[in-house]
Amino acid sequence: MADLFAVLDEVLELVPTGDPEQFRACCPFHSDMHPSLYIHLGKGVWYCFGCQEGGTMTTLLRRLGIEATERSSEMKQPILLQILQDAQQCFKSTLVLHRVARYYLQKTNRERFCNVFGLGFCDPQRLRASLSTKYTDEQLVQAGLQARSGQVFLANRITIPIYDINKRLVAFAGRALSDNVRPKYLNTPNTALYQKRHILYGAHLATDLIKTQRQLGKKPVLLWLVEGYFDAMHLLAAGIPAVALCGTALSINQLRWLTSLPVTICLALDPDPAGLTRALEIFLTLRVYGVETAVCSLPDGKDVDQCDPKWLQSRVVHDATRALAHLLFHTSYPPMKLARFFMRLPRRDRSELYRALLTYSPDYAAAVSQAIRALRPRQRRVPKSGITLAELLLSAVAKGIISQQELPRDFPDQLPQALRGIGKHLLSGEPLSEKDAKTLARLLASPLEVSGRALLAAWKVEQARRAVIRILEEAKTAPEETLPALEQRFLEADMALRQALAERDAAIATDDFLAALDF
Numbered sequence: 001m002a003d004l005f006a007v008l009d010e011v012l013e014l015v016p017t018g019d020p021e022q023f024r025a026c027c028p029f030h031s032d033m034h035p036s037l038y039i040h041l042g043k044g045v046w047y048c049f050g051c052q053e054g055g056t057m058t059t060l061l062r063r064l065g066i067e068a069t070e071r072s073s074e075m076k077q078p079i080l081l082q083i084l085q086d087a088q089q090c091f092k093s094t095l096v097l098h099r100v101a102r103y104y105l106q107k108t109n110r111e112r113f114c115n116v117f118g119l120g121f122c123d124p125q126r127l128r129a130s131l132s133t134k135y136t137d138e139q140l141v142q143a144g145l146q147a148r149s150g151q152v153f154l155a156n157r158i159t160i161p162i163y164d165i166n167k168r169l170v171a172f173a174g175r176a177l178s179d180n181v182r183p184k185y186l187n188t189p190n191t192a193l194y195q196k197r198h199i200l201y202g203a204h205l206a207t208d209l210i211k212t213q214r215q216l217g218k219k220p221v222l223l224w225l226v227e228g229y230f231d232a233m234h235l236l237a238a239g240i241p242a243v244a245l246c247g248t249a250l251s252i253n254q255l256r257w258l259t260s261l262p263v264t265i266c267l268a269l270d271p272d273p274a275g276l277t278r279a280l281e282i283f284l285t286l287r288v289y290g291v292e293t294a295v296c297s298l299p300d301g302k303d304v305d306q307c308d309p310k311w312l313q314s315r316v317v318h319d320a321t322r323a324l325a326h327l328l329f330h331t332s333y334p335p336m337k338l339a340r341f342f343m344r345l346p347r348r349d350r351s352e353l354y355r356a357l358l359t360y361s362p363d364y365a366a367a368v369s370q371a372i373r374a375l376r377p378r379q380r381r382v383p384k385s386g387i388t389l390a391e392l393l394l395s396a397v398a399k400g401i402i403s404q405q406e407l408p409r410d411f412p413d414q415l416p417q418a419l420r421g422i423g424k425h426l427l428s429g430e431p432l433s434e435k436d437a438k439t440l441a442r443l444l445a446s447p448l449e450v451s452g453r454a455l456l457a458a459w460k461v462e463q464a465r466r467a468v469i470r471i472l473e474e475a476k477t478a479p480e481e482t483l484p485a486l487e488q489r490f491l492e493a494d495m496a497l498r499q500a501l502a503e504r505d506a507a508i509a510t511d512d513f514l515a516a517l518d519f
């Protein structure tokens, strides 16, 4: 499967959770009003809290009726890439000859981008003349250059080549020569190579710049998230890592890429109400993922590419509380929508950002907390209670909160029978049964706000207590002559239990949450 994520997102519209590998969706197997189906892509398991179905990715795909077919279109990829390369050559050579286009670029101070970013111009006659001898019409359609009617998509526009993260030329955008032509920007359509909503313009260049800045020891490295192609070019040309959204809402695939980078994302979208609202939503979404964020406060009416990059860098608000207050100040965001974001934020962020709300407006803050209270009961539908200590511990191991090395050697054998398969899978990679996959997915999706140290301590107490009880049971029926040895074992076990209890108390002292759970 080329990209399981993309395939599932297409059918289920995945919603992010706090874990970058885990997503929620409305369950297609029962009537589900809000997402109760959890999918953990990293572990390849799924579980629905509504209908309690679950298992491995294989069963999910089968039940969704998705088969690993339709690979045939990908066979054509090399030729599509070649067609786009040839088109790029043609666009570039056309631009050199096209005085009106060159004049437009000069006038808008964009001529400086021509060579670095490969700008060109699309003259439909020239394009067809240069490609139609080598390729069939059908191939040009497949490459996204023309419609079946023969109409060339980017006719009479400045062309901007779009690369994917692997530095392959996969599509073009076209800018009209006049602001009176609508739309101002146009993209070649989605093809086997290119899905608009999954690509961030400039990502292939930004990645290199991020690497360089990290090697130079720069901290933090900022990746600028901007609105348009020329905004990104403007910053990239100044050596600043930047990517452009180009009018799309941030897709989960883009999010996944952003969250995988060792950077702080600096939002610098257009300073109009629509742009700021989007900035606010992206800001909160990134926080939900645990990504560091900053905001560049642009003055009214100024876009990124009209500002000096040095000056822009001086306008960055790093402090999250102030950044959020800034965004709220410039938007009128409904408290209910903000509450939904807030509930998904990591704990430390929640209180910090709530302070931002108070600074912004105590009334607004009150409205948000009221909205959170109104939303809470529905959230509780995810069964939280009834989870055993063994399950909690396994869940912590699966989530990487507790490493394998920290576990007792005989850990899988200490587990109840029903969980032993999962223990063996996590510790030694033994294959998962469908039933175990379902349980594992449920554990991964269950909230866990307990420290690993405290959990392990609680687990050791339980094991030590069991050992003591076992010896006492044994003593009931043991022959007289074995009693001294048993007593010795009892003393050792009792000592181990005391030690475990002391360790647990030390761990709990630093973990109010576990104390509240009363283990």
Ligand SMILES: [Zn+2]
Residues within 6 Å of the ligand: 027, 028, 029, 030, 032, 036, 037, 048, 049, 050, 051, 052, 053
């Ligand atoms: Zn369901």
